[in-house]
Amino acid sequence: MTIEIKTSTLEPVRNTFANIERRFGDKPASRYQEATYDLQAETNFHYRPLWQPEFELNDKNRTKIVMEDWYALKDPRQFYYGAYVQQRAKMQEAAESSYAFFEKRNLADYLSDDVKNLLITYLIPLRHIENTANLNNMYGCAFGYGTAITQALLYNAMDRLGIAQYVSRIGLMLDGNTGQSLIESKQHWMENPAWQGMRALCEEMTTVEDWFEVVLAQNLVMDTLVFNLFYEQLDGKLASMGGRDIAMLTEFMQAWNKDVSKWFDSVLKTVASESDENKAMLHAWTDKWQSKVRDALRPVIHELLEPEALDLAVAELEKRIKKAGITA
């Protein structure tokens, strides 16, 4: 049996905003649609930026990618702010309980010095890579075009800050909240020859001008390789060294990577299928950055994992590239 509460219904004058109606017809719209489409100013800008007079404030020409409608890059997760923070809050809650468990049971005490050293030398420095990812996604957010892509890039940028903080907290759990492990791991980042290729590459990425290029270099190439190597393959190695519990602390990163890959793959697919020129551009960029990231990772992976590890990660990347329809 169903019960029915009688409410007074008033006939609405319209179902949604006019811009949404022009795009999708006169029918009720989703919150994602109303909070995304056509929010960004399109025309009649008053002044050119003092810092980039060659462009308008919002300008499609800040990338070589050409889209008829930048709002075609919609987010399959339908993240507007409210949906985004609520989804991340759930992930955060799970992570928090793992971190609390790890701390309460003093699981760090059960890790061998070898494992601790490995983490400090090779895992904790990822906080700096995440910082670069934060900058690169902010860059895309600030210079990108249309709310559909720029809001997703901002969510991504904030996620990267969050991940950098989770990685830092792993360090703080190893050193009993003194910060010593973070100082050591930063020294590795700054001085250990194995890391210098990656550090140089991170620095270089923050000087790239084309926002779509840097977003692709980061979110497709760098992330696929780094997440595969440091969160999946390293996970196996840690388990074999008696460091299985670390997986509790990197679960967030693994789940997160799955979530954003879904979004970014769909962005790439839409861009690639828009035109042959776009496809060629994406192809040239993936080629260029794949070889750069590979070279940069080689020394550190050489010390950390089995010889075939890098090839395995690259195979993963190639699968994604193919899936997105980025071909020569």
Add this chain to the structure above:
Amino acid sequence: MSAKKLNLKDKYRLLTRDLDWEYSYADRKKAFPYEEFEGIKITDWSKWEDPFRLTMDAYWKYQAEKEKKLYAIFDAFAQNNGHLNVTDARYVNAIKIFLTGVSPLEYQAYQGYAHVGRQFGGAGARVACQMQSIDELRHVQTQIHAMSHYNKYFDGFQDWTHMHDRVWYLSVPKSFFDDARSAGPFEFLIAISFSFEYVLTNLLFVPFMSGAAHNGDMATCTFGFSAQSDEARHMTLGLEIIKFLLEQHEDNVPIVQKWIDKWFWRGTRLLSIVAMMMDYMLPNKVMSWKEAWEVYFEEAGGALFKDLARYGIRMPKFVEVTEKEKEHISHQAWWIFYNYGHAAGFHTWIPSDEELDWLSEKYPDTFDKYYRPRWELAKKMEAEGKRFYSQALPQLCTTCQIPMGFTEMDDPTQIAYRSSDYEGEKYHFCSDGCKHIFDEEPEKYVQSWLPVHQIYQGNCGGASVEEVLRDYYKLNLGADNLDIKGSPDEQRWKEWKGVA
């Protein structure tokens, strides 16, 4: 282990700015290229005091809780036809102005803070700006969702983003934020974080939200409460940026003073629309504009500038003019809209007798003398079937873009005209403040997209004003514009309320 456990401040530093490092391989100036051209000297970013300490996990958690509550109210509001609880249909016009005029500024704030949140070399400042960027995105999106229900039942909301890019009076707020975003990163922060969020927010955000609370608008009011803790964070950022710049180098002081002068005046002009909203558009009044100005600027702002005096910062230029303007500005602004009600995306009206009396009481020195007679005349003409609309397009101030309707403040019967010559052209202004801003940066303001000029140049389609309004602005003529009296909004309201 000998090392000491971290305190909260050091821990936050490790979780934010310590993520950054000194570059050795790439040119850091190429990565952060916009820090120097404004002449601001930063000697040591590490002196930046984090205005708040919020890690991302805590941010997700708190904000998700707030969103959950907010959207529960929005749902209940829609389900129960919450729009029927507002004081009367006139009130809704205040939030039409909010959605078309203010929400797009929240969007620009999101973009502006994203830009500085990438461009500052100091990671502490960067992270604070990034958090403000995502907060501002929250604000524009929750405002859209709050208004979404009103849009289904009232006219004038439906094409807010299209309108913001084109409609004459909306170029006032749009040019304000275009101005800030097109400036360098430090000016942007002085403009928005300090002058706007810190000094003037109580005169923009609070009047709309209090107006909502006083007029039964649960959706907007709940949004306002939910945004309060975000706003508090934004204000602390505003205070930190000014202290930081002033403490970094004495050469920064005159630059910062120049920006404060400019943005204070820019801000007061933008607020004239809030002034008229408070005095004329709210069926249940919160307080008069004059009272709000006295409490929130003269008292609070006065104390603030006393504090800043030790850095060599003085009150903004032209502050003495605002002391006189608070008596006039709301009346003159609403009169402009009453005259151009056919070209506005919201409804206008003549104040009721009770409202005229309220205005007389709140403005004893000016209202009866200068403004009441106008409204009495308008009332008489309307009763005789001679409702008057100005057909000629008004001249606009090149800086603030408001029609030139404001008067000399010492002689409220005389329209104020100022002008400057630049490269063989003459530019017009509504006030000394606006002229001064132009004269400091003429090469910027000659670029202004002035709606009236654009119409005359044929850039807005149409041979007639009506075509511009209908085809270029996409106003639904006869529904969105003109007086509330006889409008479809009023008609529906009467039907819902069962009054003839």
